Amino acid sequence: MNTPVSAIDVAIPLHLDSTYHYLVPPELAPEIAVGKRVLVPFGRRRLIGIVLGSIRSTEELKPVVAFLDPEPLLTTDELEFLRWASSYYLHPLGEVIRAALPAGLLTPPSSKEDGPSMPDQRLAIQREPFFHIAAGSEAHPRMGVRALEIYAAIAATAELSRTELRRRFGQPAPQLKRLVELGLITREEREVYRDPFREETVERDEKLLLNEHQAAACTALTDALHRGLFAPFLLHGITGSGKTEVYLQTIATAMEGGKNALVLVPEIALTPQLVKRFRRRFDCGIAVLHSALSQGERYDEWRRIRRGEIRIVIGARSAIFAPLDRIGIIVVDEEHEPTYKQSEGFRYNARDLALVRGKRADAVVLLGSATPLLTSIHAADEGKLLRLELPERARGLPLPEITLSDLRGRKGSVFSPSLVQALRRNLDAGGQSLIFLNRRGFATYLVCGDCGHVIRCPNCSVTLTYHRKGERIVCHYCDYSLKAPSLCPGCKVGSITLLGQGTERVEEELGELFPEARIARMDRDTTTGKDGHAKILKGLEEGTTDILVGTQMIAKGHHFPGVTLVGVIAIDTILNFPDFRSAERAYQLLTQVVGRAGRGDNPGRVIVQSLMPEHYAIARGVAHDGAGFYREELIFREEAGYPPFAHLAALHFSGNVEESVKTSARGAAALLCELRRSRGGLVEILGPIAAPLSKVRGRYRWQILLKCRRRDMLHALLKVFHDGWQSAAGIRTIIDVDPVEMM
Ligand code: ADP
Numbered sequence: 085m086n087t088p089v090s091a092i093d094v095a096i097p098l099h100l101d102s103t104y105h106y107l108v109p110p111e112l113a114p115e116i117a118v119g120k121r122v123l124v125p126f127g128r129r130r131l132i133g134i135v136l137g138s139i140r141s142t143e144e145l146k147p148v149v150a151f152l153d154p155e156p157l158l159t160t161d162e163l164e165f166l167r168w169a170s171s172y173y174l175h176p177l178g179e180v181i182r183a184a185l186p187a188g189l190l191t192p193p194s195s196k197e198d199g200p201s202m203p204d205q206r207l208a209i210q211r212e213p214f215f216h217i218a219a220g221s222e223a224h225p226r227m228g229v230r231a232l233e234i235y236a237a238i239a240a241t242a243e244l245s246r247t248e249l250r251r252r253f254g255q256p257a258p259q260l261k262r263l264v265e266l267g268l269i270t271r272e273e274r275e276v277y278r279d280p281f282r283e284e285t286v287e288r289d290e291k292l293l294l295n296e297h298q299a300a301a302c303t304a305l306t307d308a309l310h311r312g313l314f315a316p317f318l319l320h321g322i323t324g325s326g327k328t329e330v331y332l333q334t335i336a337t338a339m340e341g342g343k344n345a346l347v348l349v350p351e352i353a354l355t356p357q358l359v360k361r362f363r364r365r366f367d368c369g370i371a372v373l374h375s376a377l378s379q380g381e382r383y384d385e386w387r388r389i390r391r392g393e394i395r396i397v398i399g400a401r402s403a404i405f406a407p408l409d410r411i412g413i414i415v416v417d418e419e420h421e422p423t424y425k426q427s428e429g430f431r432y433n434a435r436d437l438a439l440v441r442g443k444r445a446d447a448v449v450l451l452g453s454a455t456p457l458l459t460s461i462h463a464a465d466e467g468k469l470l471r472l473e474l475p476e477r478a479r480g481l482p483l484p485e486i487t488l489s490d491l492r493g494r495k496g497s498v499f500s501p502s503l504v505q506a507l508r509r510n511l512d513a514g515g516q517s518l519i520f521l522n523r524r525g526f527a528t529y530l531v532c533g534d535c536g537h538v539i540r541c542p543n544c545s546v547t548l549t550y551h552r553k554g555e556r557i558v559c560h561y562c563d564y565s566l567k568a569p570s571l572c573p574g575c576k577v578g579s580i581t582l583l584g585q586g587t588e589r590v591e592e593e594l595g596e597l598f599p600e601a602r603i604a605r606m607d608r609d610t611t612t613g614k615d616g617h618a619k620i621l622k623g624l625e626e627g628t629t630d631i632l633v634g635t636q637m638i639a640k641g642h643h644f645p646g647v648t649l650v651g652v653i654a655i656d657t658i659l660n661f662p663d664f665r666s667a668e669r670a671y672q673l674l675t676q677v678v679g680r681a682g683r684g685d686n687p688g689r690v691i692v693q694s695l696m697p698e699h700y701a702i703a704r705g706v707a708h709d710g711a712g713f714y715r716e717e718l719i720f721r722e723e724a725g726y727p728p729f730a731h732l733a734a735l736h737f738s739g740n741v742e743e744s745v746k747t748s749a750r751g752a753a754a755l756l757c758e759l760r761r762s763r764g765g766l767v768e769i770l771g772p773i774a775a776p777l778s779k780v781r782g783r784y785r786w787q788i789l790l791k792c793r794r795r796d797m798l799h800a801l802l803k804v805f806h807d808g809w810q811s812a813a814g815i816r817t818i819i820d821v822d823p824v825e826m827m
Pocket residue numbers: 292293294295298321322323324325326327328329478479643
């Protein structure tokens with residue numbers, strides 16, 4: 085027997101389920117620490133992994149090349165959380181860790197020569213000189229005017245950075261050099277953060293006096309914070325009921341107790357107002373993990389959090405992994421938003437992980453929404469979430485009055501006469517209007533008037549959308565695009581008819597109806613770039629926009645006091661999706677859009693155009709009858725055996741050859757049936773069937789849906805399947821635990 089030697093267990097960020105052992109030479113042994121990055125040989129490459137633990141081994145092992153961090157990047161507690169997520173979502177630990185760390189940290193050096201240093205220049209730590217007045221120094225009046233000015237500027241503050249001096253003086257280098265040589269100022273180089281918000285200054289505000297419902301919610305939350313135990317809350321407050329104020333005051337309480345706060349929002353670019361409200365209220369360190377940050381900025385924000393310089397982290401989905409310690413409260417704003425679920429790779433749900441992380445940290449978890457998930461409502465009914473309700477608008481304002489406009493049997497303009505009239509009146513009265521529809525582009529169908537040929541994407545099973553800007557037809561799934569044809573590509577003689585309406589067309593029609601109105605559009609095409617969203621939202625805020633047309637982006641929690649009219653053009657399309665959550669989505673979206681109206685001093689009005697006015701999602705939404713909607717939806721779910729009455733997992737199979745995808749999916753279903761028999765499970769196996777979107781990016785897609793009342797049983801079956809299943813060549817198998825997207 086060999087004597088055991090010092091070795092480590094390492095997670096590698098590849099699609100591999102196992103972890104790997106490496107020998108640690110004695111001279112490197114003192115550097116071993118869980119959570120550090122380590123450069124290791126892997127096949128013919130060198131990769132960066134994370135140390136999971138130290139072990140004694142008698143195996144023949146390859147030695148590590150180097151440890152890359154003086155201090156661990158992840159704590160053992162964080163690693164345990166990630167291990168839990170890896171096992172729950174059946175996703176390799178190395179990839180889970182990669183998703184949790186700032187991008188680029190685990191990217192290996194491109195060649196062996198690069199050595200073990202920081203692999204990516206974009207992640208290089210930035211340093212900058214700072215200038216101070218030397219002790220006891222005094223500037224000589226005979227010096228040049230410029231040098232004197234620079235000296236005075238430095239003397240006026242404790243210190244000035246080179247960036248700041250350059251901003252004020254252009255090219256101060258010669259004078260600075262001279263001042264240093266004369267011993268009048270000193271120069272010190274320090275690490276600095278790339279802070280994308282440094283420029284911004286905000287006015288502080290004060291706590292608002294809470295109304296009785298808000299006060300009751302805050303009292304319950306404060307009590308829970310004082311107990312210091314895990315407590316999950318559902319804050320169900322109608323739109324404009326002042327949920328944000330409850331978040332702010334509860335976070336203040338947590339911070340008074342020395343605790344920190346993590347705030348998750350569906351999409352940070354869409355929530356500049358929320359971020360601003362936090363900056364107004366708190367003058368502590370706030371990190372905003374914005375998707376538009378550069379890799380370097382992101383890494384700097386991450387380091388500020390790791391070092392304890394941050395008390396509040398605000399971010400989208402991936403902020404659930406922020407290295408914040410002493411978490412007292414995790415807020416999940418708009419908890420119903422599907423964007424909390426990562427839809428590719430590591431398919432976690434940040435809303436669900438918030439509960440897991442909150443439990444580990446003995447924290448309060450506050451899920452807030454005007455339209456909570458049905459599963460959350462049910463959990464509150466069962467006492468698994470503590471219910472807090474804000475049933476009235478914060479400032480006592482009424483909910484907007486809603487008129488349903490039945491579109492059945494009507495042809496012509498996308499706007500019903502009543503919507504046109506309401507827009508006209510609102511415009512004349514100086515009010516702002518929002519027009520919602522959930523399709524971007526101009527026309528969503530291009531059909532040949534002669535032969536009936538419909539233009540489809542060659543790579544995906546969807547029609548192409550015509551975009552007037554650029555005169556192109558575009559696939560919204562794979563971005564395939566081509567110049568819009570004037571003749572039918574099928575029969576080569578017929579001319580093309582444009583059917584279906586998108587935001588572009590609606591904007592154009594509005595322009596024709598109201599030539600004097602200032603109209604803006606907000607959808608994926610108009611919000612590219614770092615400030616795309618903010619610019620459009622600002623137009624509404626500052627009153628330079630009269631009518632804003634947009635997709636679901638305009639529905640998200642915005643607070644625009646000037647909006648007094650909302651028009652909903654096509655909510656029905658959502659109801660036609662082959663997804664058991666379509667009614668829930670339609671109800672949520674409708675209620676959220678409606679909630680944008682009448683948030684200021686003038687009452688709001690809403691007109692909902694619909695082809696299915698009797699559908700309960702529409703009828704209940706229009707009647708402000710949330711309780712009624714949830715009651716009906718719950719009955720449907722129970723009858724159909726969907727969540728909250730079952731847990732789900734989806735298996736996706738895809739490949740370039742349809743026949744092999746089908747064969748694979750059938751093989752998997754057979755294996756599942758066999759495994760289920762031996763394990764005596766109650767798991768229902770549905771499928772395989774072709775996915776509703778049967779082809780995307782040239783890949784054919786098949787699915788199996790697994791359903792079970794018991795989560796443990798479903799998970800056990802998934803685990804044995806995962807361990808035993810070998811995808812055929814060219815076929816990709818994906819396991820999606822708690823799927824949200826069923827397309
Ligand atoms: P929600 O997040 O529930 O949609 P907000 O927090 O945006 O609602 O609140 C809507 C408006 O009401 C905001 O302008 C907010 O400043 C105001 N508000 C909230 N709470 C109070 C309060 N207690 N007294 C007065 N105004 C309030």
